[in-house]
Amino acid sequence: MPKCKINGQEVEVAAGSTIIQAYKAAGIDICHYCWHPGLSVAGVCRLCMVQIEGMPKLQIACNTEVKEGMVINNTSEVVKDTVKWGLDFHLINHPLDCPICDQAGECGLQDQYMQFGKYDPEMAEAKVKKHKVVDLGPTVVLDAERCILCSRCVRFTEEVSKTNELGIFNRGDRSEIGTVEGKPLDNNYSLNTVDICPVGALTSRDFRFRQRVWYLKEADSVCPGCSTGCSVKVHYNEEGLWRVKPRENKEVNGYWMCDTGRDTYKFVNLKARLLSGRIGKRDQWQEISAEDATRSAGLKLRETVQKHGPDSVALVVTGQYTNEEYKDLLKFFTGELKSKNVYHWLNNPEKMKDFDGLLFRGDRNPNTMGLSAALAAHGVSSKWETLQSQLSGRKLKMVVVAGPENQATFPDMKEKIQMLSQADGLIWLTAGLNADLNQVGSETWQVPLKAYVEKAGSFTNFEGRVQPFKAGTTIVPQALTLSEAVELLAGRDLNWALRPKGLGGPKTNYAVTQRGTL
């Protein structure tokens, strides 16, 4: 464990650490663009220059190993001058179009200029013209003029996704990022290049021009897209979620996440959601509050059990709820209703073990492991085939379904709805809207549930790692957590004072109605 002195502060680092890692570990500011902890060292931005006692020339911190007793600083006049000029070199051919740039507000150039630069530019020449609005692939758009050629995206496709779509073409100040004809940037990790791009050169086609980042808030969460359970940040405002970005977690996802996972914000937003409770059947629906719908369903459920015994009801569960919710749900069903008819609805059983080698898994549920454990804990081991025979034998009067939150991962939705509606009554607990549910012929209660960002809890990922997360925001104020729904089904009351308030609905033309009025 070599010790060194950084800006006068004694720092001890792991053997083999580079100086920039020591700066990061000690929390001392250092200017840099090309270095990224998840990628190899390129050493090309030349901004992390430090002065090391006993060395005649400045060294780059990213490629210099810390040696015992090194005395390092990046605050001397010569380093400051170098960094200032280094930033100017980055900016002389940069278009400085911040007002129309999507990266503004979270831009490395803006941030580091304010921190380390603040000079009067001396460049008076015509800037180099490069390509703009280049489609690198289906997800990413390039503005080559904004690019500072840090090569992070190129190294990402080389080292992480190992797809090698990107390269730097041409040389000198004519260099541009690009793809080879016929091989666009098209892989399930392409949007990571947008995250690691320190400037507005790479933008996400999904997100660009939709929101100014300074209007967005962010909350930590866990991605529900598959059983890997990457740590993520969700970015939202009162209109809903706008994007999902990876959050560093060395144990699970490193610095990355897949593009599929980034789509998980879509089923959370109002347009895709069931906004209130609904009771009825095909073409005859009554919209009532979530609470009333659940209470009414609970009455019917308990009445059925009293009249026909516990075997007349069944529970179908998907792997998309939290461990805490499973606990409450199964306690109620097996303990209070005394029914062992609990079935695990698997969406794509043949793909459950698939893995792309990086992050994305075939098990498209965040908590299959948690559900399996909960089922085992409650001594439930019903086979799906039994459900089929029970239904066709008309033994089941009521079926309760904790349906999928991310319905897109259930290709068999329509088929299963039809199958389950063979029961006399169907209580469908769901976060998302489903048109097929409105066509069900038997008596149905649709209860709106919260999506993952709206509740606290934990998911158990594929390797059994329990990952707790907090509630981020509330999109549908009425929606219940599965635990709350269970309380109401059991006929108990909720502590309404503890329920979070919604952030408000969509605001058309937000800029006109809100900004400029004092």
Added chain:
Amino acid sequence: METKLLTEHYGKDEYIKIDGYKKHGGYAVLAKALKMDPKAIIEEVKASGLRGRGGAGFPTGMKWSFLPANGEPRYLLCNADEGEPGTFKDRLMMERAPHQLIEGMIISAFAIGSKKSYIYIRGEYDHPIRVVREAIAEAYKAGMLGKNILGSGFDHDMDVYAGAGAYICGEETGMISSIEGLKGQPKLKPPFPAVQGYLRKPTIVNNVETLAAVKYIIRDGAAAYRKYGTEKSPGTKLFSVSGNVLKPGNYEIPLGTPLKDVIFNLCGGLKPGRKLKAVIPGGSSAPVLTADEAMKVTMDYEALAQMGSMLGSGAVIVMDDSNDMVDMLDVIMHFYHHESCGQCTPCREGTGWLSKIVHRIRHGEGTVNDINLVKTVSERMMGKTICALSDAAAMPAISFVTKFRGEFEDYVKKGNQVGGALHA
């Protein structure tokens, strides 16, 4: 003054072919070397004080001794990507004496224990590529290359790799990238090539002239080699003299020869009525010398360094009073702007910026502040990048605007009245 050690037989056509080469003692040194202890060869080269002839002037024997001692596969690369503007000595050596290079390379490869070597020749050198390829084929046929060379048990394979015309591939790690099939861009150091070079294996990169000189050091011994040149810059060196002299060309002279003698005796002096204005002593990246400095300096590593310039690749560019310094710098800056690989920001952006400023001054659109800015920008580019291209652009820029500031000011004063080169 002209000392023909390496170039002794360069006039003879037969010297190009293996039979003629052998007639003049060719491959005899190889036979001698293969009987020596490889360590003794390295020691001999160290003792000779031979310094890299490509430009940096790094002691060759010391470079070789950086190789790890274990038996890992290692490569010898010959740098024949002669790209420094003004230099044309490697071309002559490959065209006139390809076997001299090959023999020097096999000896060097034997010394460092390398079984495979490449000669990286710039793509524009179409004729030398063909000559060297033919010579390698001849050497294979004669048993000088391949398995068990001259019964010594030493195996060595050699190949030519043709570049595609990038100045940056003359930088040793840029060259390694190019041979690896990558974009010719210098690599971060550390690790240095001697530890991790071509294919991440220990690699030695030497210039054509350096490798050819090894033959003569082994033939005559380090002491004999040291008879030429100075104490710290021993040996002879080929100088490519170009510009406004009567007899431009390649001249082999002992290091330490006064530049005055090179220009006014060897090269026949200037055209009648012309006056010496400036000399670039070591290729376009070497800081320019004024006429006064040029008359005083001797051509060795130390004297030139003392003068604030460098020996570089030995390309002497002579300028008389018919040359315009602003015009010259404009050309040089255009070159470095064109050739920057674009990896490191200060070089990528700085070379373009400098080129634009100087171009503007050259066309009468500059201000006095622009002249200062050339110096300021250049100073900020020095020593800030992976390789020395940034410095190579900055050094001439600083020396031109400092030593010939008056000419730049004339352009600024004349403003848009400038039509063509002012000082021509």
